[in-house]
Amino acid sequence: MLPIVKYPHPILRTPAQEISTISDELRTLADEMYATMLAVRGIGLAAPQIGRSLRLIVVDVSKERNQRITLFNPRITTQEGTGEGEEGCLSIPGVSATIKRTASVCASGLNSQGEIHEIKAEGLLAVCLQHEIDHLNGVLFVDHLSRFKRERLLGKYHKLQETNLKNNGTLPTQ
Numbered sequence: 001m002l003p004i005v006k007y008p009h010p011i012l013r014t015p016a017q018e019i020s021t022i023s024d025e026l027r028t029l030a031d032e033m034y035a036t037m038l039a040v041r042g043i044g045l046a047a048p049q050i051g052r053s054l055r056l057i058v059v060d061v062s063k064e065r066n067q068r069i070t071l072f073n074p075r076i077t078t079q080e081g082t083g084e085g086e087e088g089c090l091s092i093p094g095v096s097a098t099i100k101r102t103a104s105v106c107a108s109g110l111n112s113q114g115e116i117h118e119i120k121a122e123g124l125l126a127v128c129l130q131h132e133i134d135h136l137n138g139v140l141f142v143d144h145l146s147r148f149k150r151e152r153l154l155g156k157y158h159k160l161q162e163t164n165l166k167n168n169g170t171l172p173t174q
């Protein structure tokens with residue numbers, strides 16, 4: 001399992017590098033990211049979250065955990081409507097908030113074979129794709145909150161981290 005980088009690590013605020021060649025090393029990395037994401041019961045993971053500044057995301061919002069999406073250099077191509085839902089983040093464990101997002105999106109990127117892969121998404125998948133692609137731009141879900149709500153949520157998060165450090169001497173993985 002790959003270790004997940006936690007807020008406020010600076011890589012989470014750094015725009016990730018475009019991938020020029022999808023090598024075997026990167027395909028293996030994507031496999032490891034997907035296995036890590038499943039192990040911590042996540043629905044999406046972006047490479048900066050495991051400490052790599054690369055434009056790579058893995059997503060699976062299915063209950064059966066059998067609808068893996070791997071996208072290299074993904075971007076949102078079209079957006080429509082607005083919606084909101086509860087969001088959390090593996091890099092900011094223990095807190096969540098209601099976030100306003102675009103309701104349906106088209107995302108486009110390259111799959112592991114280097115072919116263009118386009119996904120039309122709504123609901124949870126649309127939210128997840130926006131959340132993960134945000135990570136590639138150094139944007140976190142808390143950035144979509146008002147300053148007041150963001151500071152309150154991060155205050156709660158920091159307090160949780162301190163309590164966990166005091167109790168176990170380690171940070172929680174989720």
Ligand SMILES: [Zn+2]
Pocket residue numbers: 088089090091131135
């Ligand atoms: Zn996240």
